[in-house]
Every structure is written in C-alpha cells, then in structure tokens.
Amino acid sequence: MITHKDSTPPKVNEANLSRIANELKVHTRGELIIILGGGAHGHQAAHSHGFADPTSPKELLVKGIPPIRHNMSALASSVETSLSEEGIPAIVIPPFVSVTLRNGLIHDYPTNIIRKSLDNGLVVITHGDVCFDEENIVSILSGDTIAVYLAKELDAKTILIGTDVDGVLDDNPKTNPSAKHIPVINQENKDTILSKTGPSTNTDVTGGMSKKVTELLEISRQNREIIIFNLTVPDRLKFLLQNKTTICTRIQS
Ligand code: IP8
Numbered sequence: 365m366i367t368h369k370d371s372t373p374p375k376v377n378e379a380n381l382s383r384i385a386n387e388l389k390v391h392t393r394g395e396l397i398i399i400l401g402g403g404a405h406g407h408q409a410a411h412s413h414g415f416a417d418p419t420s421p422k423e424l425l426v427k428g429i430p431p432i433r434h435n436m437s438a439l440a441s442s443v444e445t446s447l448s449e450e451g452i453p454a455i456v457i458p459p460f461v462s463v464t465l466r467n468g469l470i471h472d473y474p475t476n477i478i479r480k481s482l483d484n485g486l487v488v489i490t491h492g493d494v495c496f497d498e499e500n501i502v503s504i505l506s507g508d509t510i511a512v513y514l515a516k517e518l519d520a521k522t523i524l525i526g527t528d529v530d531g532v533l534d535d536n537p538k539t540n541p542s543a544k545h546i547p548v549i550n551q552e553n554k555d556t557i558l559s560k561t562g563p564s565t566n567t568d569v570t571g572g573m574s575k576k577v578t579e580l581l582e583i584s585r586q587n588r589e590i591i592i593f594n595l596t597v598p599d600r601l602k603f604l605l606q607n608k609t610t611i612c613t614r615i616q617s
Contacts, residue, residue, distance in 0.1 A: 365528050365596045367403030367439065374404035374435060376442045384526075384595065385446035387602040393522065395482040397514060398454070400443060400491035401507040405435035410494070415504050422501045429502060432494040433460055440491050447487065454487040459505055465497040470509065475517050482518075490514075512579045521588060524604055525576065526595025531613030532577060534560045550616045554581055580615045590615040 366381045367374050388398075402410065413428025414420025440456040447454040457478055464472045481488050492507035508525070515523050534557065535543035549557055558574050580590050593600050593612035603610040 365403075365526070366400070366443065367405050369404050371404060372408060374408055374439075376439060378442075380596070381442060381446045382449070383598060384601060385443075385450045385452070387599065387605070388447065388452060389450050390602050390605050393605070395518075397478070397482070397488045397490065397518075397520075398443065398447075399507045399511050399514070400436075400439060400489065402436070402492040402504075403439065405439040406432060406492050406504070409435055410504050415494075425500075425502050429494050432504075433458075436491050436493055440489055443489055447489075452487055453485065454489050455481060456489045456491075457481065459490060459493040459495055459510065463493070463495045463505060465495050465500075465503045465505060467499045468497065468503040470505070470513055471498055473513055473517070475514065478514070479518065506575075508576045508579055512583050515583050515588075523580070523583075523588070523590045524601070525580070525590075525592045526601065527573075527592060528594065528596045529573075530594045530597075530611045531592045532557065532573060545611065546613055548614050548616055549577060549581070550584075577615065584615050584617040586617060 366377050366384065368377050388396075409428060409431040410416070413431070414424040415428065437456075437458065440458065444454050444456055459473075462472075462474050462477075463470065478488050478490070490510060492510065493505050494502055495505045497503040511523055511525065514520065529537050530545050532546045532549060533543040534546060537543040546553075546557055554577070558577060576592070580592075584590055591604060591612045591614055593604060593610065595601055600610045600612070604612065
C-alpha cells in the first residue's frame with residue numbers, strides 16, 4: 365500500500381505513506397521496528413531477474429542485485445522522510461549489508477546495531493531485501509521472515525502485519541467477494557484455514573498469505589500479540605496501536 369503495485373517503474377504512494385506515518389505518531393508502547401515488504405519496488409525487479417524461478421542462471425540473479433537494492437533503498441528512504449516529517453526519529457538498517465542466507469533461510473543476522481539503535485530511542489526501519497546466499501549465490505529475504513526472526517531474537521511483545529486485505533479470509537477477497545473473514549487463527553483451526561488460503565495476487569515472489577500465517581504461528585505464544593490487518597483502511601493501525609477494537613485476524617497459540 366505504500367507502493368503503487370501496478371506501476372512500472374515502481375512509484376511510492378505518497379498519500380498512503382504520509383497517512384500511515386501520521387497514524388504511527390500515536391505509538392507509545394516503547395521500542396518500534398518498521399519492516400517493509402518489497403511491494404512493487406522489490407517484487408518487480410526480483411521477478412524480472414528470475415528470483416521466482418529456481419532454474420534461473422546465477423548471472424541473471426546477480427544482475428538483479430543493483431536494481432532491487434536501488435528500489436528498496438529508495439522506498440526505505442521515502443519512509444524515513446515521512447516519519448521525520450511527523451517528528452519520528454528513524455533510521456534505515458538494510459539487511460543486504462550484514463545478513464547472509466543459506467538456501468533462502470536466514471544463516472547469519474547480526475542484530476547488535478538494531479539493538480543499539482532501539483536502546484538510543486531510534487525507530488528502526490528495515491525491509492525485505494536481496495541477500496547473499498551461502499548455497500544459491502543470492503536469494504530474496506522477505507519482510508515477513510525478518511519480522512518472525514526479529515520478533516524471536518528481540519522478544520517482541522506485539523507484531524502488527526499490515527496488508528491490503530482485512531486479515532486472513534477463507535478465499536481471495538479480490539476474486540471472491542463473499543470470502544469470509546477469520547478473526548482468530550489458532551492450533552485448532554489452522555490446518556483447515558491454511559488449506560484454503562492461497563498465495564497473494566500481484567507479482568509476489570515470496571509466498572503470500574499462507575506462508576505469512578505459517579511463519580507467524582511458529583512464534584505465537586501467550587503474552588505475544590500477533591495481528592494481521594488492513595493497512596489500506598485509514599485508522600486501523602492507529603486503533604490497534606491504541607488497543608482499540610478493529611477488524612483484523614489475531615494469530616494465537
Ligand atoms: O514483500 C520481498 O519482501 P516481501 C523483498 O515481504 C523483495 O516478501 C526485495 C522482493
């Protein structure tokens with residue numbers, strides 16, 4: 365929602381971005397990390413350089429590094445600017461410079477600079493990225509994977525996942541208008557729900573909603589709030605930050 369998904373080359377959706385930055389101003393719960401998904405900025409360049417196809421030649425993948433990095437840095441920098449305009453002191457810490465993957469999974473993810481930034485009152489912005497991979501030269505690191513990793517590593521109390529749908533539905537709401545909203549996913553209903561939830565639409569090379577839910581279920585536990593909500597609808601983020609009720613899906617243990 366902060367990128368225009370159908371625009372090529374990718375463009376920041378400035379109106380949505382400044383609204384979201386404004387809603388973030390109500391955050392008073394302590395340390396905050398903002399993790400950006402790829403949106404059109406990451407996924408278009410990743411797709412056109414073969415990252416969705418396991419048989420792509422390594423030269424094509426390597427050629428994709430500069431445009432993906434360029435686009436994600438531009439997106440993160442726009443977010444930093446919008447937060448700064450709202451008086452929120454934020455810095456960007458890009459995964460590419462320190463994270464390595466192995467077969468697409470996190471191999472090494474130093475968090476000391478993130479920790480020090482939070483300790484000093486800074487809001488950390490990071491994002492899905494292209495990263496060197498010990499086995500596959502380079503792979504895409506998804507924002508959702510970062511969220512799960514950092515939540516575990518830094519013991520996050522709340523994880524809010526903003527998407528462009530009302531949370532998890534039992535079918536794709538863009539193709540099936542009568543898709544039913546699911547307010548809570550837990551151990552009891554997860555298998556039924558995951559069998560129905562397909563990948564997201566658009567050019568998503570990292571798996572979409574079912575992968576998101578599977579990864580989030582792994583870190584669900586008591587006293588940890590995990591929520592998927594619609595960030596395209598004004599005020600929902602604000603309400604969640606203020607502990608007010610709004611439409612969303614809660615992932616519980
Ligand atoms: O949208 C993907 O992040 P995601 C990042 O969170 C890139 O899966 C660079 C495509």
